[in-house]
Amino acid sequence: VRAIIVRVSDRDDDEIARIIAPFRHLARETGPVVLSDEYIRMIDEVESAPENQSGSDKTWVWEADRQFRDYYDRLKG
């Protein structure tokens, strides 16, 4: 279902709600997300770690990413 078109001009809110009710489970939540205090604190900890300061060598990150891509490609055959 790509879209549900409802002529709203001659329907009341309750009727519209009844019409779209069977399709509510198809809706995906979007819009800004409020980050939890715990998540923000964990991000601060990660950012302040010595290994995450400018000048740190991150070659291993790219290597890990490449290896995972190779692995995933092999799985796909």
Next chain:
Amino acid sequence: VGLGGGPPVPGLLRPLERLILTGPDPFSRLAAGLERSGVRYVVIGIAGVNHYAQSAGIVFTTEDRDLFLPLDPGNALKAWRAALDAGFGLWSGDEPLGRPLDEVLAEQVVSRRALVRAEGHGVVVDLSFVMAAFSFDDVWPRRRIFKVDGIDVPVASLKDIVASKAAAGRPKDRLFLATHEDGLRQLGRRRRGRPPK
């Protein structure tokens, strides 16, 4: 997501051509070219987040890497030329980026904040002028400059990348944020000597 070597999160991954390595990693070649050309950019998105991973277990895999560029036509032009020199093709939407690659074209692209995609060697790099909720001048002073294969790679701060994803709030951003938060929580538990839930 490579948490504990488990399966990837569907939706974060899309089909990739098989990467055939015949020399340096293509993204390394591009990063080296950007550095040589003095291009101003920061890595954002999931590729940016990965630089802050504390183990290979929480490195996320995504098909495309996102680079955030300032609204500067001259800088964009240098970035595109570096991508071509590194063997990438340039695309705008479904079409090759127009020719000639010059200031006129760069000004048009920048004024529209149009996405230019560099594709090649099975690697996709989005050269973007947009980062949700941030301007380039916001993120540039807070960037980290990491070393990769001896190359300086500027990466937006983790807090900025996460805040941008939270502001965008698309389904894939929500999926990422939930997975990332959980990954950090599990890592914290392991470090405190408690078994992950």
